[in-house]
Amino acid sequence: MEEKGKDSGAFIHRFELRPSSHPLPGVQLPLQGLTFAVKDIFDINGHVTGFGNPNWARTHAAATSTSPVVLSVLEAGATCVGKTVMDEMAYSINGENYHYGTPVNPRAPDRVPGGSSSGSAVAVAAELVDFSLVDLEEG
Numbered sequence: 001m002e003e004k005g006k007d008s009g010a011f012i013h014r015f016e017l018r019p020s021s022h023p024l025p026g027v028q029l030p031l032q033g034l035t036f037a038v039k040d041i042f043d044i045n046g047h048v049t050g051f052g053n054p055n056w057a058r059t060h061a062a063a064t065s066t067s068p069v070v071l072s073v074l075e076a077g078a079t080c081v082g083k084t085v086m087d088e089m090a091y092s093i094n095g096e097n098y099h100y101g102t103p104v105n106p107r108a109p110d111r112v113p114g115g116s117s118s119g120s121a122v123a124v125a126a127e128l129v130d131f132s133l134v135d136l137e138e139g
Helices: 054-059 068-075 118-125
Strands: 011-017 035-039 079-084 131-133
Touching: 011 118, 035 118, 068 079, 068 131, 079 118, 118 131
Parallel strands: 035 079, 035 131
Antiparallel strands: 011 079
16 A cells, blocks of 8 residues: 555555557547546456455455456546545445545545545545546445
């Protein structure tokens, strides 16, 4: 995990997945040049999906496929830069994680970032990524 001061505590794991398809010369993909992060609830081939819990991550194998949502964003030209902190098992609405710490809200550091997608929200608010993927249940 990155040092909190460098990334506001937003990331559990940093890595880079570049777009898999290359457009024809002169053709720009809709998300070309943008970066994104994914909540630790999405599978990415070769990475363990830990649901914000290192014990879960330690006792489960790496994913053998990548979420279709992540693949679609990669195919549209964006680059994934890592997995973000989330409320452990998505059970809370505060954005605090006992294991990985609470991401720091860059707009209001004295407040909790809120929501189980706290790391994703902080990554965008801190301008570490252009956008982040979160689950639909949060609304």
